[in-house]
Amino acid sequence: MTKNEGAPDLDAWLDGAMPRIYGLAYALTGDRHAAEDLSQEALATVVSKWRTVSRAQNSTAYARKIVVNTFLSQKRKRWTREVISDDVVTELVPSTSDHASGLVDREALVEALRELPPRQRTAVTLRYYEDLSDADIAALMGCSVSTVRSSIHHALAALRSGAVSLDVRGVSS
Amino acid sequence: MTMQLEDHLREVLRDAPEPDWHAFRAAVEAQAARQRRGRMLRASLGGIAAAAAVVAVAMSVASTPLFDGPRATPAQSVTPSATGSALGGVPATTDFQPRVKLANGDYRLPMSFPDVAPQTGEMPGGLVRLRGTSDTSPQASVASSICVTTSGAVGPQPWGSASWAYRGADSSKVARPHEDRAAAVTLVGWPRGTAVTGMRQLDQNSGACTFDTAFDKIPWPGRAASEANQFAVDERSQTGGATYVAIRRVGDVTIDAWFYGGDRDTVLAQARSVVDKAVAELIASRTLDAPVPAVAKWAANLREPSPMRDEFILPAIAPSAKVIGLTGFSRRDPQLASAMGSVPVLGAQLGDTGHPGERAVAMRQADYQLPMPDQGEDGGMANTSVLWSSFPDGRKAFDEITADKGSARWWGPTTREAWPGHDEATTFLATQAERPRPLQIALRLEGDVLISVVAQGQTQAQARTIATTLADDAARNLAAFGRGPDGRPGNGR
Numbered sequence: 001m002t003k004n005e006g007a008p009d010l011d012a013w014l015d016g017a018m019p020r021i022y023g024l025a026y027a028l029t030g031d032r033h034a035a036e037d038l039s040q041e042a043l044a045t046v047v048s049k050w051r052t053v054s055r056a057q058n059s060t061a062y063a064r065k066i067v068v069n070t071f072l073s074q075k076r077k078r079w080t081r082e083v084i085s086d087d088v089v090t091e092l093v094p095s096t097s098d099h100a101s102g103l104v105d106r107e108a109l110v111e112a113l114r115e116l117p118p119r120q121r122t123a124v125t126l127r128y129y130e131d132l133s134d135a136d137i138a139a140l141m142g143c144s145v146s147t148v149r150s151s152i153h154h155a156l157a158a159l160r161s162g163a164v165s166l167d168v169r170g171v172s173s
Numbered sequence: 174m175t176m177q178l179e180d181h182l183r184e185v186l187r188d189a190p191e192p193d194w195h196a197f198r199a200a201v202e203a204q205a206a207r208q209r210r211g212r213m214l215r216a217s218l219g220g221i222a223a224a225a226a227v228v229a230v231a232m233s234v235a236s237t238p239l240f241d242g243p244r245a246t247p248a249q250s251v252t253p254s255a256t257g258s259a260l261g262g263v264p265a266t267t268d269f270q271p272r273v274k275l276a277n278g279d280y281r282l283p284m285s286f287p288d289v290a291p292q293t294g295e296m297p298g299g300l301v302r303l304r305g306t307s308d309t310s311p312q313a314s315v316a317s318s319i320c321v322t323t324s325g326a327v328g329p330q331p332w333g334s335a336s337w338a339y340r341g342a343d344s345s346k347v348a349r350p351h352e353d354r355a356a357a358v359t360l361v362g363w364p365r366g367t368a369v370t371g372m373r374q375l376d377q378n379s380g381a382c383t384f385d386t387a388f389d390k391i392p393w394p395g396r397a398a399s400e401a402n403q404f405a406v407d408e409r410s411q412t413g414g415a416t417y418v419a420i421r422r423v424g425d426v427t428i429d430a431w432f433y434g435g436d437r438d439t440v441l442a443q444a445r446s447v448v449d450k451a452v453a454e455l456i457a458s459r460t461l462d463a464p465v466p467a468v469a470k471w472a473a474n475l476r477e478p479s480p481m482r483d484e485f486i487l488p489a490i491a492p493s494a495k496v497i498g499l500t501g502f503s504r505r506d507p508q509l510a511s512a513m514g515s516v517p518v519l520g521a522q523l524g525d526t527g528h529p530g531e532r533a534v535a536m537r538q539a540d541y542q543l544p545m546p547d548q549g550e551d552g553g554m555a556n557t558s559v560l561w562s563s564f565p566d567g568r569k570a571f572d573e574i575t576a577d578k579g580s581a582r583w584w585g586p587t588t589r590e591a592w593p594g595h596d597e598a599t600t601f602l603a604t605q606a607e608r609p610r611p612l613q614i615a616l617r618l619e620g621d622v623l624i625s626v627v628a629q630g631q632t633q634a635q636a637r638t639i640a641t642t643l644a645d646d647a648a649r650n651l652a653a654f655g656r657g658p659d660g661r662p663g664n665g666r
Binding site for chain 2: 006014015018019022026027032035036040041043045046047048109110111125131156160
């Protein structure tokens, strides 16, 4: 029994897509388990519909869209009123400034990323993880290019502001 | 050295911890197989009264090459008997207790599935039974192959499953869909009295799991479609050929055997033989006579995918927006599983992960909106959230929240008010100052489930009415679901 001629090879695609889609999910969620759930679900959907998907469009782009849509739908609304208290932020300020500065930089930025609204985080991720153009990001997120630019602008401003207030060394605009 | 913020961003975003890729891929393939099988099975089963229509479909396709032409059209069936019937000693239903999610995350299942799958040497075609593939973990049982991949699926949901996989003797790899020869035997348990309904829905290809590739239904000789069925599914892009499935119902358990590859008539005969033998062994085991519930624990490194966990622990109890009686007041569906585990009173608390406190094992959320004429800073909408959370210790969680301790703290000065007709020990009504709109908090503790409502209104009285009405109505809805064997509300059905 042979595979259907003309259909892209599922094995090869999956091998190549797994790290990319998992990496995207991790960049969005910042959590390994959540990223595995998100990416495995998206990849499984593509695999289960391989015949249709592989012939209709870019399979990796399709999986990417599932990841983004699922992430945004899970985060929709409930994020808007979640605020982390000052106590937590204070804990991120290094007690001393003369050691482990690299670690502090990273943790502070990760924490600041986590505080971004989901759509801002998604826009930032698609630009800086996927290196997509604003137009591609807009198409993926279902919004206008100007909205994408605005989201990224506000996100970078927030990250920059957070970095300064947290005394994160080595980060500048 | 000073780095640009963008450089740091790229570095952070691209530094995902490396997963176990072998396990990762296996999980993807297993999940994909479940989705495919769910779609196939939903499309395959027929009702008793549909037998004539099924025969007509089968006669029609018999004269044409397999899979040629458009996608097969599912038979249009007349609603069959709701209870099914005993046939040849096969019980019509099974006296299963409900599946229960325990507070520690494990499940109490209606029973453990006995191993009735063929051993190596008993399987046709020399297929080898894979060691250690018996799916008795909660993950496999919860993520059963039928009707569970989409949370919005209509109709009964299986409570669990167990399956055994087989591969060709000449293959050194784990069975995968693209291999030339592979098979599996699966047992699926349905809530008491619902297997027939599930089969009818599958036959009608209704609900969220739809059949997305060509298939043929093939009546099982001598058996009604509500009791047994067969089908062949076009999976040329996946397997290079077809998948053949035979399935029978025994009370509220279904047993199916599927094979990849081979000659259609020969393989279906083999599948029927495997299923018949498994059915006979299941009946002989007498496990269905008086099913004994069994606790299924999570294996190491396995955990339940979200959000299904929350949706199973907690039913959808958010009241209809109509109960408020305000023009424009609306609910935004779906009622999501919430990730706000540290903020049980959403909209009135600040998450404070720096402090320990009782954490919910599951949480769901519904949001409401009310257009406001004054076009305030939030775009002219007053927001209301209803969260319902299941805690290991609901009493402890309630006391922490009302005392402003634990995993979250009040946003601003919070003043408790009297709530006539409600027990102060289990309910809490309050206002909160320093907010842009009048805001009202209403909490109700029902066993270990906390219902919290945070409502905005144009006036304090309006916010109070919204909060108290939704809290009381949500509690009534929760009570309607009954209590499970572990006493937790909402698990009764």
